[in-house]
Amino acid sequence: MQNLKICLLFLLCLSCGKDREKVLPQKTKLTSSVYASATIQPDSLYQIYAVVAGILEDNLVEEGDLVRKGDAVLQINDRAPKLNADNAYLSLQQSKENFQGDAAILKEIEDEIYSARLKFNNDSINYSRQKRLWEQNIGSKAEFDTRKLAYELSANQLKQQRARYARTKYDLETKMAQARNSYSTTKIITDDYTVNSKINGRVYALFKEPGELVNTLEPLGAIGSASNFKIVMLIDEVDIIKIKIDQLTLITLDAYPKEVFTAKVSKIYPQKDERSQTFTIEALFTEPPSILYPGLAGEGNIVISEKEDALTIPIEYLMDGNKVETEEGLVRVEVGLKNLERVEIISGITEKTFLLKPKG
Template structure:
């Protein structure tokens, strides 16, 4: 009798242990999405570079500081360029003095022109008077020729002095413009020794300390938007053709584990990363979280398509060959839309069909 009870209990336990999970198909909204890894980056983020090499003299801002476009970020030692600028300024001032000052070279030539002009006027009067006498057959031919020669020599000297004045003025003005250009160039060079912000934003990184050697190849820091952030996502190459600009994206961040944020795809980069075999896309938040930092990580699901009121079953109830198991046996179904959790059933079963979970 005791053995019979034990056998009955064993059979009952065995039958209970073999009881399988069941489910009925349900009408529901089915959403298909593409998975992506997520990294948060400030909009307009760029690395700071210098166009000159030298020793870093001073960092004028700190990480986290807000800056405006044109604000000085850091300064490189510029003593040698300043000396060149000072020398160029002295040359410019000297050139201006030669053209415009009281002791200008042109002033001396103007004085010479004035003297020659007086002599020319006097010789012109004497020649005119002598010519009138000669026309009246008064005076000698020798006197006439002498006055005429003096007049012609004075006229020629006046032309030469005027030409000299014009040539010298042109040369001096050209040298003054060259001096201006040289001084402007030195000012540009000095400006290059101060690195300025290209945007209104926040300083996210300063990578060099005063006294360190800097060059044109290494970044000195990073600046980006203080308020606008973008979502950088990596998409597997098998999914990239499904993604379109404007598609809704659901984002979860490790820093906000209990919240789901909505965003929209804003940009698709056409170049594939050969190392990771992924494509990069960007999305923008519909409503930006209260606090964000560069580098925050998370996950994203890009909604590819949606269907309302479709017959669905859990994806784990679908077997190979699009078969499902019912109480009457295996039945083949026609499937449609699917995602990681559910699959659409087009035909083969109804909402009243009881399904058994396949044996593992």
């Protein structure tokens, strides 16, 4: 009776072993990759900020509009700065007229210099003539002194007029330069009340409505490329050292559930996000989908390495990181590449070794 019980128990264990799933290792092409969450963003995307505070007067564009670099996007109320700019412009025009115009102050002084030069030339001739006569003892001393005095006075007057011209010219040039600088300053301040696009692209967001208060700390909108998009991915810190520029990346998007798109890693940001303990990388599509929108979400798999004819087993058959269960018992193996489904076995078993699936 005891022998019968032992025999039945052996048959029961044997039948249980036969019911467990078995597999044979297979030689396949194994691709090892790093998983990442992915988000689509326009290239050159940036947020719009004002450099002055005030009241938003108007949104000059709408969300979705195409803009060129330098196009006005938003207008902040600028009545007071504009009046200052207008006054500065008038001052500049007046300074130019005083310096360069038909009724210029310098023209009047030039005429006076011309008259003074004529008088000087005439007095110089008379003085020279009278001096020669006096040297020949002809004429009176009083007449000689009169001619000499007239010559010296006209010479001094010409010198003063030339000095006055130089001084007036310098003053007018200085005032015109000051007026020009003042106008440029007020023009810059006025321009600061208009927010312009920094790139050729599309307006993706506007956050304020006319009449609302704006400041220099809050974004007013977002502008980015209209045609070029990038894939922003978050990589776990344990995997970041495996990532290199130009690595092949397979992208799946929730908006295109049945398609897989290829891309290449284009940028690796060196700063880790301490909150999420992740690094950010960017990739560019090899052939992008026909329609893309900012914020589309999906997944990315960055291909780290590939190997042909690798001996692999389903990853769920691997126990404790380096053991498998065969019909003869547990066997220690050396593992190589792995992905989410299969793992490479370098040594320890062969293609003819049946493996038992670990018990749940």
